[in-house]
Amino acid sequence: MPASRTPSTPTIGMWSATTRRDGRSMRVFACILAISLALPGVAEAAPRRVASLNLCTDELLLMLARPGQIASVTHLAHKKAETPLWREARRYPDNDGSLLSIVGMRPDLVLTMGGGARDRARIAERLGIETLDLPFPQSLEDVEAGIRAVARALGREDAGRNLIARIDELQRTRPEVQRDTVWLGGGGRSVGADSLAARWMALAGFRQRPLRGDRISLEQLLVAPPEILLRSDYRSGQYSGEQRWLNHPLAKGTSRSRTVVTDGRVWTCMGPLMVGEIVRLRAGAK
Structure with missing residues (x-):
């Protein structure tokens, strides 16, 4: 395994930021504040209601929270086409990823990832909405840190520990044989040999081949095909240039390589949904 990295630190509590107060931000704040003041009991204590403004925190929320805790997830x-959890997600109201779209639901915790507009941070603080902003994970340690942070915020530490235990078990039982592999997406897109995607691949026994620019051409697939061609099926039914590229015979594998199809949706966030996919890939690789 590559050397472990220090996990990124999530930002929890009220968002705070020092920003200039331009006219636009104050108009947005005034609009949301007016909505909030019109809601009955907005300042009263309420059972924990959690809204997510990012697909990756949607997945964490759906996997860790009690059903009664979920106020909203994003439309994605x-x-x-975007997540294996879509059926469960449709039990809850959706939002467009903005604070304005969920303030009327009166959440007392908002989850997001990768930061966001500073105006939104200041508005959330003024409305008394607690926020948890997770960094995009760069390592398996980051994935576990994100699970731990969300589980703690939800009061669902046991559920978090169970998910982390499954990741740890995959790491303990990582296959010794690592097969030369190219993860393949539309247009020849691939992943870095030291990326989070590659670290998940290693847990299934696949060693991502280093590629210049994290891309591979049809000519490279013909001249030097990998032992395993790990093809993402993300949006496979979509009509686009990238999908047409994937329909080329060489992108489907050659007699010198084995093609394995993977659920491209779980590679978008590369969070705990990867656990089930790695188990499936291990079984198929035998």
Whole structure:
């Protein structure tokens, strides 16, 4: 395994930021504040209601929270093409990823990832909405840190420990044989040999081949095919240039390589949904 990295630190509590107060931000704040003041009991204590503004935190929320805790997930979580959890996600109201779209639901915790507009941070603080902003994970340690942070915020530490235990078990039982592999997406897109994707691949016994620019050409697939061609099926039914590229015979594998199809949706966030996919890939690689 590559050397472990220090996990990124999530930002928890009220978002705070020092920003200039331009006219636009104050108009947005005034609009949301007016909505909040019109809601009955907005300042009263309420059972924990959690809204997520990012697909990756949608997945964490759906996997860790009690059903009664979920106030809203993003519209992407309702789409079959984006996440395996779409059926469960459709039990809850959706939002467009903005604070304005969920403030009327009166959440007392908002989850997001990768930061966001500073205006939104200041507005959330003024409305008394607690926030948890996770960094995009760069390592398996980061994935576990994100699970731990969300589970703690939800009061669901046991559920978090169970998910982390499954990742740890995959790491303990990592296959000794690592097969030369190219992860393949539309247009020849691949992943870095030291990326989070490659670290998940290693847990299934696949060693991502280093590629210049993290891409591979049809000519490279013909001249030097990998032992395993790990093809993402993300949006496979979509009509696009990238998908047409994947329909080329060489992108489907040659007699010198074995093609394995993987659920491209779980590679978007590369969070705990990867556990089930790695187990499936291990079984198929035998």
